[in-house]
Amino acid sequence: MSAAALAALLSERHGLAASRTGEAVTVEVSADAWLAAATVLRQAEGVCCAFFDWLSAYEEVDGGLVVLLHVAAVPLRHRALLRTRLPAAGPAALPSLTGLWAGAGWHERETHEMFGVDFPGHPALTPLLLPAGAGTPLRKTAGLLARQATAWPGAHDPSGRARRRPRPPGG
Amino acid sequence: MSTPEVPSRSRGVIALIEDNCTVCMVCAQECPDWCIDIRGHPEPVPAERAGGRARTRNVLDVFRIDFSLCMYCGICVEVCPFDALRWAADYAYAGASRAELTHERGRLQGWAARSNEGS
Numbered sequence: 001m002s003a004a005a006l007a008a009l010l011s012e013r014h015g016l017a018a019s020r021t022g023e024a025v026t027v028e029v030s031a032d033a034w035l036a037a038a039t040v041l042r043q044a045e046g047v048c049c050a051f052f053d054w055l056s057a058y059e060e061v062d063g064g065l066v067v068l069l070h071v072a073a074v075p076l077r078h079r080a081l082l083r084t085r086l087p088a089a090g091p092a093a094l095p096s097l098t099g100l101w102a103g104a105g106w107h108e109r110e111t112h113e114m115f116g117v118d119f120p121g122h123p124a125l126t127p128l129l130l131p132a133g134a135g136t137p138l139r140k141t142a143g144l145l146a147r148q149a150t151a152w153p154g155a156h157d158p159s160g161r162a163r164r165r166p167r168p169p170g171g
Numbered sequence: 172m173s174t175p176e177v178p179s180r181s182r183g184v185i186a187l188i189e190d191n192c193t194v195c196m197v198c199a200q201e202c203p204d205w206c207i208d209i210r211g212h213p214e215p216v217p218a219e220r221a222g223g224r225a226r227t228r229n230v231l232d233v234f235r236i237d238f239s240l241c242m243y244c245g246i247c248v249e250v251c252p253f254d255a256l257r258w259a260a261d262y263a264y265a266g267a268s269r270a271e272l273t274h275e276r277g278r279l280q281g282w283a284a285r286s287n288e289g290s
Contacts, residue, residue, distance in 0.1 A: 147205075153205055153207060156196065158211030158212055159213050160213060166196075
């Protein structure tokens with residue numbers, strides 16, 4: 001169905017905060033409604049998004065984590081983006097969606113190792129890509145080893161005089 | 172098979188015009204990848220006439236760009252106050268090791284023969 005119709009269906013029949021931008025439908029939920037909203041996207045009549053596209057996250061400047069799920073219904077020709085925000089102060093955990101889409105398994109493993117988000121209910125939340133001891137590299141608190149190990153070339157001053165210290169771009 | 176023609180304004184490689192470089196360090200400071208390494212030292216320039224003031228000028232010792240890190244953003248070319256860095260269209264400088272992708276000042280000067288004036 002069209003994005004407008006899907007947004008209307010999700011908000012009117014299922015009480016979800018669904019909005020439409022062009023052909024994209026975004027559903028914004030609180031963390032405790034994550035599994036319920038995903039279940040609607042997977043199983044609700046007329047919605048039926050059986051195609052799991054991706055699940056990932058990004059960190060906001062204040063340390064909050066936004067977790068996103070993108071799914072589609074291929075025969076019905078619509079797709080939806082489910083979005084939630086985990087505040088920095090709270091627990092970084094969301095129920096696993098592997099019960100709805102088996103394909104979420106690897107995406108949740110990657111989101112777990114890159115951002116430290118827990119997915120209770122996941123059958124085996126082991127690292128997917130990173131070696132042991134790599135930390136959570138996509139969080140802003142994780143330092144970039146190459147920058148820590150390398151001296152900034154812009155610090156050299158040919159005149160040898162002490163001047164106001166310039167900083168590398170971005171601090 | 173002949174090599175393809177690329178526009179003269181292409182960002183193939185960065186050329187150094189050493190005569191223009193004053194070792195001001197701005198390109199090395201602004202490079203987001205930290206791929207420009209510069210070393211220089213001051214040398215005295217005697218006063219031009221009796222009673223005049225001796226000056227110093229910066230002499231370039233080392234200027235190298237690590238193209239394995241360079242992302243061809245052009246910030247160094249844009250920011251150089253003296254037009255000592257220019258884009259050149261040469262792109263065929265693949266190397267067999269990472270070390271071969273670091274170009275020292277002589278090689279950077281060499282690109283200048285085919286560099287792009289005023290780009």
